[in-house]
Amino acid sequence: MEFKETMRQRRAVNFFDTTKDVTDAQLKEIIETAALAPSSSNLQPWKVIVLRDMDKKETLKKVAMNQPKITEAPVVLIVLGDREGWKKGNADFEKGFVNSVKAGHMKQEQYDQFVNSTNSLYGISSERQLAFACKNAGFFAMSLMLAAKDAGLDSHPMDGFDIDGVRKAFNISDQYWIPLLMAIGHFDKSKTLLPPKWRKNYDEIVVNF
Numbered sequence: 001m002e003f004k005e006t007m008r009q010r011r012a013v014n015f016f017d018t019t020k021d022v023t024d025a026q027l028k029e030i031i032e033t034a035a036l037a038p039s040s041s042n043l044q045p046w047k048v049i050v051l052r053d054m055d056k057k058e059t060l061k062k063v064a065m066n067q068p069k070i071t072e073a074p075v076v077l078i079v080l081g082d083r084e085g086w087k088k089g090n091a092d093f094e095k096g097f098v099n100s101v102k103a104g105h106m107k108q109e110q111y112d113q114f115v116n117s118t119n120s121l122y123g124i125s126s127e128r129q130l131a132f133a134c135k136n137a138g139f140f141a142m143s144l145m146l147a148a149k150d151a152g153l154d155s156h157p158m159d160g161f162d163i164d165g166v167r168k169a170f171n172i173s174d175q176y177w178i179p180l181l182m183a184i185g186h187f188d189k190s191k192t193l194l195p196p197k198w199r200k201n202y203d204e205i206v207v208n209f
């Protein structure tokens with residue numbers, strides 16, 4: 001699909017067709033396409049928990065304002081941002097460095113420099129760590145929605161949930177922030193989607209201080 005058309009056609013779809021599934025191959029394709037999203041120092045501090053099982057979706061729904069799309073969509077993702085993904089010893093951080101050396105983007109002797117550089121950016125406050133997790137997982141999440149649309153599927157992002165409730169129900173440690181939940185499936189064509197929502201224009205977006 002042409003890029004602008006993908007952008008236009010992506011909508012937060014409230015109604016999912018409960019008779020249509022998303023295959024494992026489709027989900028893998030969407031997740032790996034979304035992983036092409038950029039990230040700070042290519043650290044890719046995102047993870048997802050995939051929910052397909054109805055009991056698990058029911059559990060999630062209870063801590064997510066009873067939003068019906070959670071049980072109607074065949075797949076719901078709990079998107080996670082790793083607050084420690086910049087830190088020496090973090091598995092993804094270490095793997096990222098090894099892969100960067102393998103790919104010729106960094107040299108082995110730059111390890112300490114890499115550790116110090118990310119530490120100086122994100123090690124200084126919990127606010128920076130939260131921002132690191134959220135901004136990167138946010139780019140990934142946006143890419144998931146566009147990848148889903150491009151694959152002929154629909155999605156719905158949600159931040160209407162009780163974060164502590166989701167943590168507890170799915171055993172998610174404080175290391176991860178949960179920027180959003182995302183339903184993925186097929187729009188129920190028997191329902192009517194609201195017309196496209198308004199958007200700010202150029203003049204409303206550009207500012208000077």
Ligand SMILES: Cc1cc2nc3c(=O)[nH]c(=O)nc-3n(C[C@H](O)[C@H](O)[C@H](O)COP(=O)(O)O)c2cc1C
Pocket residue numbers: 010011012013067157158159160161180197
């Ligand atoms: C981070 C985020 C969280 C959202 N949370 C919810 C939610 O919990 N429930 C809901 O019905 N819609 C939610 N939305 C959907 C927005 O209301 C929707 O994207 C917006 O109105 C624009 O509509 P469109 O996506 O169809 O263009 C969320 C969207 C984003 C990006």
